Amino acid sequence: MPLDDEAFFEALDLQRKIEAMLFASAEPIGTQELCERLGAKRKNVHAALDVLVDHYAKRGVVLRKVADRWAFRTADDLKHVLHREAVEQKRLSRAALETLAIIAFHQPVTRAEIEEIRGVSTSKGTLDVLMETGWVRMRGRRRTPGRPVTYGTTVEFLDHFALESIKDLPGLEELKGSGLLDSAVPANFQVPVPDDTSDLTEDEDPLDEDDLFTADDQGGEVSPQQDNGSL
Incomplete structure (x- = not known):
């Protein structure tokens, strides 16, 4: 009409x-x-x-x-026309790329789960780098002993890779072809069909927004930063 x-x-x-x-x-x-x-x-x-x-x-x-x-x-x-206008970015390490891919496809995922999938330990620095890029965030705490923090991707991650939602993520072969995953990824690495993770899942509790958190070097948990009184 x-x-x-x-x-x-x-x-x-x-x-x-x-x-x-x-x-x-x-x-x-x-x-x-x-x-x-x-x-x-x-x-x-x-x-x-x-x-x-x-x-x-x-x-x-x-x-x-x-x-x-x-x-x-x-x-x-x-x-390609704007290539010269782009700021040259430092390439992420292989460990960071693999960790990013695991978080993207398996979110919400804990640091221990990332290490189990990769088959090697994941340093705190790797997760820090990914969070500094704005592509990864801490989502909440898993309702399991130790209450480890879970990680997921951000809107900035979707924007950078031109994705409308995480359901549009490519398959394993496409990831390898684009260089996002090394061709020698662990045999137990799976590419599930991701769900929309904009909200916490039933096994997650929200982070306390009133506290500042820092990732623990060993367990991937979070704890409030201590105020030492310094400026």
Whole structure:
């Protein structure tokens, strides 16, 4: 059913506002945040986003969904044009790449579980590096003796690898071909079909946001940092 003139201009106005907000934002914006900031209904925001996705599909930038957030990104076939503008990044070590892949596919996963899959111990520094990149985060505590911390990926991880959700992760052979996994990965490494891990699972408790935590060197657990009174 065609929109009347008033409804048409309201829809167009909503599209322009969303377009402006996404262009101005340094980070992806969630659908719910768009609704709240614009005072618009979710169905109308979704309709406006669909129009913008189609409008930018063949342009130099495209509108991409990352989890339930939206952002403009360079079209995949034009990334080489901006190659010289990119900041050169230090390559992750083999241990970090394997750990990242295990976390991505097996999340929520504890440090002990990572070590069991890899067949070797995982240093605290490896997990620290992955968290510093913004690709890995501490999710919660496992409801098992010792209450070890569980790890999972972040929205930044999905954004970097152009994934809408972790369900879009590639298979084992694709990982090897892209260099994300070494060809000599342990034989017991499996690539399960990941579930949406935006929420804690039944065997996890949330971290206490009022405390600062640090990963234990041995068990991969977390404990509050002690205040030594220094500035």
